[in-house]
Amino acid sequence: MSVLVFVDHHNGKASKASLEAVGYAKKVADQLGTDVAAITYNGIEGDGGVAGFGASRLHVASNITLADSGQLAKAVQAAAEAEGADVVIFSHDDLGKAVAPRAAVRLQAGLVTGVTTMPNAELEVSKNVFSGKATAHVSFKTAKKVISILPNAFGMMPSEVSTAVSTFTPEVGAAQITVKEVKTTASDGEIPLPEADLVVSAGRGLKGPENWGMIEELAQELGAATACSRPVSDIGWRPHHEHVGQTGVAIRPTLYIAVGISGAIQHLAGVNGSKVIVVINKDPEAPFFKAADYGIVGDAFEVVPKLIHALKSFKASN
Ligand SMILES: Cc1cc2nc3c(=O)[nH]c(=O)nc-3n(C[C@H](O)[C@H](O)[C@H](O)COP(=O)(O)OP(=O)(O)OC[C@H]3O[C@@H](n4cnc5c(N)ncnc54)[C@H](O)[C@@H]3O)c2cc1C
Incomplete structure (x- = not known):
């Protein structure tokens, strides 16, 4: 046995x-x-x-x-x-x-x-x-x-x-697969979300896809994967494979940073196994703060650039 x-x-x-x-x-x-x-x-x-x-x-x-x-x-x-x-x-x-x-x-x-x-x-x-x-x-x-x-x-x-x-060579019959692999494209440097240890995620509070540069930069500085809330992928600001939650990917990273995400129950269902949750939201009443280990009440457009600057300074001096 x-x-x-x-x-x-x-x-x-x-x-x-x-x-x-x-x-x-x-x-x-x-x-x-x-x-x-x-x-x-x-x-x-x-x-x-x-x-x-x-x-x-x-x-x-x-x-x-x-x-x-x-x-x-x-x-x-x-x-x-x-x-x-x-x-x-x-x-x-x-x-x-x-x-x-x-x-x-x-x-x-x-x-x-x-x-x-x-x-x-x-x-x-x-x-x-x-x-x-x-x-x-x-x-x-x-x-x-x-x-x-x-x-x-x-x-x-x-x-x-x-x-x-x-x-x-087990008896397995013919493959029933209906999708044919045509091409595999490696996404250089991108960390697969389900396997990521660190994740930076953002929601509708970011206002539009043009503002994701700072999220990607923060993720890059940390060596983290990027994720998003469902409405963000539904309206096409981000690809669907980044959507986390009840109807998206369920993740359990060591660190989950949520920027401009309200913390609806359906979102939390996919991320509440994270070991440390950091929430950045301008609304002190946002439900996500109840699930957070660390919370920053502030405007993402001020807080995130400051975080990136602090990380860069820390790296430069260490
Ligand atoms: C059946 C069902 C399944 C669902 N599955 C999922 C799922 O899998 N995943 C998921 O995410 N959702 C899911 N949802 C949707 C979910 O209920 C919420 O509607 C969604 O998570 C909200 O997304 P959001 O937090 O990005 O947007 P919003 O609810 O609009 O929240 C935006 C947040 O950003 C904050 N904010 C705004 N501006 C700023 C700023 N400048 N700086 C900082 N903060 C700011 C606001 O205070 C607010 O808290 C599901 C819903 C249903 C009904």
């Missing part, structure tokens, strides 16, 4: 969210007195970095070339059965959200998504519910268990283990 973990990859390297899941799987395996096997698909280079996080074996489904969730679920089922794995771990990222439920059905396993805690001795786990206003403690009634963990909830948990890489 082992714990199985699903690994996604980009440019031949395991994604940050997947490595976090491997580290989590290793902790669960230690708890159960077993080891970790990982499953991925064609395109990973070597072990893709998985070795440093505790997987003893990496099975590469060599006949899957695109991230087709139906094929991947079948490959996960095959690997779980070959490994005798009763616990299968995913990251609750875009691909994990698509594959984990399919794999759970195939394995006739219980499924808990978006988990934020290590399992206890009875393998009970917890997750945020009702837009983060409550925590659900969930126990499994099934022998097989599928858990997907919220990205950034645990951080990286390195564990040096040598990883044996092998390929296999």
Whole structure:
């Protein structure tokens, strides 16, 4: 028996969210007195970095070339059965959200998504519910268990283990994917939002897209990703992939700076797992201040340039 973990990859390297899941799987395996096997698909280079996080074996489904969730679920089922794995771990990222439920059905396993805690001795786990206003403690009634963990909830948990890489060709049928990849464009220097440790986000208080220069500059000085509220992406001031909240990306960075965002419940649902929240808003009654660790009541057009100046001065003198 082992714990199985699903690994996604980009440019031949395991994604940050997947490595976090491997580290989590290793902790669960230690708890159960077993080891970790990982499953991925064609395109990973070597072990893709998985070795440093505790997987003893990496099975590469060599006949899957695109991230087709139906094929991947079948490959996960095959690997779980070959490994005798009763616990299968995913990251609750875009691909994990698509594959984990399919794999759970195939394995006739219980499924808990978006988990934020290590399992206890009875393998009970917890997750945020009702837009983060409550925590659900969930126990499994099934022998097989599928858990997907919220990205950034645990951080990286390195564990040096040598990883044996092998390929296999599970029965997965034809890919059902209906989107064809035509071109991949790397966005130089841009930090993917779900993986970002620091995030600078702005809302309708910025008045228009022409004012985002200072947000980008602040993000650049901090080495942060940029995000926005939903109306901002709905009216086209910013791209949709930056929209955070209940209907957008859910993030858990170490630092979330919210500029000119009111702090509606639907926005908070996607960011209230952030470790430190800094709110800049000219309205002292803005609801976001209730969720803030630090609040600055002031005009963003005065405060943000001062922050950028202070950061530059600090960097220059250190
Ligand atoms: C079903 C549903 C789902 C939703 N999902 C999401 C979601 O996923 N994410 C999301 O963000 N929203 C979501 N919303 C919308 C949400 O309810 C709010 O309407 C939205 O978050 C408000 O965006 P905002 O804070 O940018 O704008 P506003 O509410 O207009 O707030 C602007 C803020 O900027 C401040 N401000 C103005 N000028 C300045 C200045 N010069 N300096 C500093 N501060 C200034 C104001 O005081 C105000 O607090 C959803 C709504 C519904 C109904």
